[in-house]
Amino acid sequence: MSRINSFDELKKAVKEFKPSLQLRENFTKDDLAKRDILVCGGTGCSSSDSMEIIENLKSEIEKAGLSDHAEVQLTGCFGFCAKGPIVKVYPDNVFYVQVKPEDAREIVQEHILNHRVVERLLFEEPALDHKKVERHDEMSFYKKQCRVALRNCGHINPENINEYIGNDGYVALGKCLTELKPEDVIAEVKTSGLRGRGGAGFPTGIKWESTANTAPGNKYVVCNADEGDPGAFMDRSVLEGDPHSVLEAMAICGYSIGADTGYIYIRAEYPLAIERLKVAIAQAEETGLLGNNIMGTGFNFNIELKYGAGAFVCGEGTALIHSIEGKRGEPRMKTYSSSKRGLWDSPTCLNNVETFANIPAIINQGASWFNSYGTEDSPGTKVFALGGKVNNVGLVEVPMGTTLREIVYEIGGGIPNGREFKAVQTGGPSGGCISAKNLDTPIDFKSLSSIGSMMGSGGMLVLDDSDCMVNISKFFLEFTVEESCGKCTPCRIGNKRLLELLTKITEGKGTEEDLVDLKDLATTIKTTSLCGLGKCAPNPVLSTLEYFYDEYLAHVKDHKCPAGKCTAMLDYYITDACKGCTMCAKVCPAGCITGNKKEQHVIDTSKCLKCGTCIDKCKFNAIITK
Template sequence: MSTIKSFDELKNLVTELKPILDMRENHNRNNLSKREILVCGGTGCTSADSLQIIENLRSEIKSAGLENEVEVHLTGCFGFCAKGPIAKVFPDNVFYVQVTPDDAKEIVTEHLVNHKVVERLLFEEPSLGHKKVEKHDDMSFYKKQSRVALRNCGHINPEDVNEYIGCDGYVALGKCISELSPEEVISEIKASGLRGRGGAGFPTGVKWESSAQTPPGQKYVVCNADEGDPGAFMDRSILEGDPHSVLEAMAVCGYAIGADTGYIYIRAEYPLAIERLKIAISQAENAGVLGKNILGTDFNFNIELKYGAGAFVCGEGTALINSIEGKRGEPRMKTFSSSKRGLWDVPTCLNNVETFANIPAIINKGASWFTEYGTEDSPGTKVFALGGKINNVGLVEVPMGTTLREIVYEIGGGIPEGRSFKAVQTGGPSGGCISSKNLDTPIDFKSLGAIGSMMGSGGMLVLDDSDCMVNICKFFLEFTVEESCGKCTPCRIGNKRLLEMLQKITDGKGTLKDLDDLRELATTIKSTSLCGLGKCAPNPVLSTLNNFYDEYLAHVVDKKCPSGKCQSLLSFVITDACKGCTKCSKICPAGCITGNVKEKHTIDTTKCLKCGACLDSCKFKAIIKQ
């Protein structure tokens, strides 16, 4: 597209493009010149052949002679990842799930040619007795969601800047540099109450103001896209589905604080997000909304990508800054804030992807609109990566103040296989494990902190009654020990000692004194570590000790794992259901199973390796774990 030379020209372009996107949103068949099929192009769906689905749909549409009537577009993540790949037909608003490349012919033939919905590809809503549902608005997964940061994901083509502009894209930037002073921009962000969505929850407007109040000179804007929590994909989905929202927000921040350069520090393990960011930056520069003399003004702002090498600690702000500078990725002493002395020792404003994604909407719709969502302490919405033992795995965005119960049982659809809920772990590996007694806790910064957990960047892992909380705690400690940069002693040595104690307990060698030592050491690490990784690493230990102490007692007193997950505390027993087929004795690597043909066999527990090979091989289910 040609360069946009003024804010007025941008607004005219929005007026021209907006109706096309509005028709898609409002499902207006009469005014839509072409029907459209949007297919999810996020990492999860592309790994399940969604790009081939797009090619097959286009081929079948051409074969049916509909190429002038129907268009197929790639889009960002719809959020319902458990049911991907997803294809949505406009203006019919029909939502197809678990689509395969082979389904393209039927969608074209039945839906587009014969005007019949393909029933077998519709979602079955459990809350409606597994009734087939055509529209996503009628699904419990979406009903309680409010999309602000994810507003364009699944709605526009992330590789087409025109589609972003058609959704008021870059209007916030144009408004700021043409109509508002930097002070007015910061005032609006402060009034919104937006807090950092990367984990710490620091007020965004206050951070911007701190950088802006430094003397004029070189300053930087940095976007933290180093999303390292296992199972977290909030930032990745935004960058893959709506990269321009982050670019626009960074430019707004640059104008507000007096910076002309921005860096996006992104994980090298996010190749699709990187590719789409490169496309978006190039398109934005060509359109004149990024680079030199933005929208014909004297405001300049350039953005560069910097790749992380997979270190979890580089999600911490000062470690990230060190990494951009080419130094070892480890945190700095907090003798001064990055807002005053950050990247290359100059004022630096650093926010994460989701925080930035909220900015254009706040500028366009106003702080008062944003505060209609959420709570007084935590305005707005929050994006969560919902996973684990939950029916509806995916990306959800809910108003702050929504309860954990609503997310688990209404949006998430409850626990699979009829099992019982045991815990939900929020905040990634550094978060806390919340038991059923706190399921009605509203999700906001203050409430989660009060029960020993944290918001974190937005990971939410659901656990059921088959999970051992001691073993889960050990799993998280293994991760944080591996990812510690080693700079400070409490984190480098203390977390290793915590892991050793947990290993001792799951091996059946723990004592009651170990439980006291575990709590004391975890508390010490939390209060003495240098950075957020070390300070939060003991959270799984402390929260499970507080909420699941009975499981720890079972491990150290009874020498039993109630959930049957700790191998060292298990015994394999052959029951009377044994038919004497001898298969288990033949497969046992330790040779500890004996018995005659057609007679019950026995296991010598002193020789048993507890590998489970016999359990897996027994077709009569005669072997059990105790």
């Protein structure tokens, strides 16, 4: 599209492009008006051949002579990752799951040409005896969701700026530049109550105000897109599905604090997000919505990408700033805030992707609209990456104050395979494990903190009764020990000692005195580490000691793992289900399995390496651990 030289021109463009998006909602199934076939182009679905699905759909539409009646569109993540690749047909609102490239012909022939829904590709709702469900808004996974940060993901083509503009894109920026003073913008953000979604939960408006109130001079806007928690993909999905929302928000922030340059710090392992950011930045610059003299207002704002090498610690603000400057990614003592002295010792406003993604909606809809969601302490919504032992794995956005029970059992569809819920880990490797007795805790900053956990960036790992909580703590400590930058002693040495104690306990060599040492050391690390990584690393240990102390006792007193996960404490046995096929003896690397053909075999437990090869190869499930 051509360059936009004024806010009036932008509003005209919005009216021009909005009808193309509204067409997706306004026709009936029997109307042969143009249909949009939206195909998820997020990382998960792309890795499952969604790009091939797009090409096959386009080819089948052309073969059927339906080019005037249907158009295939790439879009961002729908969120229901466990059921991808996802294809959604508008305006019918039919939601197809686990689509394969070879399904393209049937979708075109049956749905587009003959108006018959392809029943076999519909979602089966477990809560309704596996009833087929056509519309996504009728699925339990989506019913309680409220999309603000994810409002455009799965609805628009992230590589087409016209679609973003048609969804009121850059209207908030135009409104700020032409109708609001910088202090008015900050006041609106403060009134909204928006708190940082990167984990700390600091009030966004106060951070912007603090940066704005520094002396005039070079100031910077920085977007933290270094999402490094295992299993977390909230920010990446926003950048892949709606990159312009972040670009627009950064420009709004720049206007309000007096900055003309922004940086997006993103890890290089996110090639799809990087590519879509590059496309979005180029389109915004060509359209005149980034760069010099935006919409003829005299305001200049440019955005650059900076790549991280995958260091978890660089998600911490000061370490991130050092990395952008070309220094080693290490945190510094916080004797002053980044809003006073940040990037290149200049005032810097740093927020994460999800925080920025809320800003255009707040400016367009108003602060009172935003804080009508959530709680008094934590207004708005929060995006979570729901994973682990839960039926409906994916990306969810819910109002703050929604309970863990609602997320796990209603949105998540409960625990698979008839297992019992045991715990949920919130906040990634830096968060705490929450037990079943706290399932009705509202999800907000204050409530989670009160039970020894944290919001974090939004990872949410569900665990069932087959998981060992001591082993889970060890798993997270292994990650944080690996990712420690080593600058401060409590984190560099203390967390390593914590891991050694946990390893000793999971190997059946621990004592009750070790449990005392474990708690004392974890508490010391938490209070004396330099940055958030070190301070929060002991959270999984402290929370599991609090809520699952009996499991620790079983490990150190009885030298048993109740969940049967700590392999060093298990012995392998062959039951009478053995048919004497000799396969286990043939594959055993220790040669500890003996027996005659067609007779029950025996394992010499003193020689057994506990590698599990025999279990993997046994066709009769005759080998057990206990």
